Amino acid sequence: MPIVTLTMNPAIDIAAGADHIRPTSKTRCTPPRFDPGGGGINAARTIAALGEPVTAIFPAGGPSGRQLENLVRDAGVPMRSIPISGHTRENLAVTDHGAGDQFRFVFPGPRVTAPELHHCLSEIESAAVGSRYVVASGSLPPGVPDDLYQILADLLRDLGARLILDTSGAALRAVRRGVHLLKPSVRELAELVGHPLPDRKSQLAAARELILAGVSEIVVVSLGAGGALAVTRHEDEWFPSLEVTVRSGIGAGDAMVGAMTVGLSRGYPLDDAVRLGVAAATAALTTPGTRPGHPARIAELYQQGPETRPSCFLPADSGSPETPVPLRRT
Structure with missing residues (x-):
């Protein structure tokens, strides 16, 4: 059953380089690279690179929308x-x-x-029927209510699908229940709880606060370096x-x-699923x-460490995944 991704605010990501960037001066850039962008589309590209079936859902319009397609x-x-x-x-x-330095201009x-x-x-309702996981990622465009992801969580609960959510700002604040896995950055988590999170203890407390409030069953906080x-x-x-040497973040x-x-869709324990996520993020930094990172590079990074881990190229049994809980108990 394919994973479904939703990108409500997709984009064409244009990337280029320059020898120097100075204010008021013309910046002579290298030939541009064009990529399909937006959180859910980017996630779908990695899912496809790892060999899992996926369907990306997104709105598109105008000549740039056709180019995105x-x-x-x-x-x-x-x-x-x-x-x-x-x-x-x-x-x-x-x-x-x-x-x-990399300068990013986001519209x-x-x-x-x-x-x-x-x-x-x-x-989404049509595509999610029979799917175990729906990934919703990215910002919301003008005209879309802040609580769209809460509406989506309620819809997926009724369909029996699990929501993986990565968003920020007002869209994140509007989520109250029903997320399976929430992935904020530490900055986004601090903004959500309303105070700085300078150390592991405060980060853990903030994440567990969301879990105990019923917002999400799992919180994975990305801490950058x-x-x-x-x-x-x-x-x-x-x-x-x-x-790794970073080429683009x-x-x-x-x-x-x-x-x-x-x-998670292959039934990995949560710790192995997160390790696979860290490996894919690290591989993407070098491209x-x-x-997305090359599958062989993702596999190489994933296998680093003393533990024997399941191959990220061998899908798990098609039965229902086990509950992912093998983490360190506090």
Whole structure:
């Protein structure tokens, strides 16, 4: 059964480089790279790279929307595109090769009307029938209510599908219940709980607060160079980052979400699913633009460490996955 991803605010991600970036001066860039973007689409590309069936659902409009559809198709990801009257947004990232800094310019996206939103939800409802996992990732465009992901969580509960959610801001604050796995960054988690989270103890407490409130069964906090922290109601485990030379940080968190969903869909214990996510995120850091990591590189990074882990190229038995709880008990 395919994994389904939803990207309500997709984009064409344009990436280029320049020798130097200075204010007011013309910046001569390298030839641009064009990638299909938006959280759910990026996650779907990693899911497909790891060999799992996936369907990406997203609204698209205008000439840029048609280009986005072509880019998703070229990436080998099956899709359901919902036509909208607005034009799909384009985002820009330029890397200063001299300083090593990356400058990212992100636009708000087109307004989505109520009928267009209803069409999106109808496509999700249709695609999610029989699916174990639905990944919803990214920001919400203008016109979409802040509580869309709560509406989605309630819809998927009735369908028997599990929601993997990665969002921020008002869309995250509006979620009250029904998420299976929530993946905030530590900054997003701090904004949600309303105070800084300077250490592991405060991060763990904030994540467990969401779990005890019924927002999510599992919270995986991405800590950037600090790794990741996975938390359930009674257990937690910290996963260190893996050292690589970073080429582009765009889409690494989405790759993590996609790979964790692959692991869970194959019945991996939660700790192995998170390790697969960390490996995919790390591999994505070494690729240009938002290209997912190569499967062989993901496998190599995943197998680092003393434990024997299931191969990330061998799908688990098609039966119901086990409850993912083998973490360190607190």
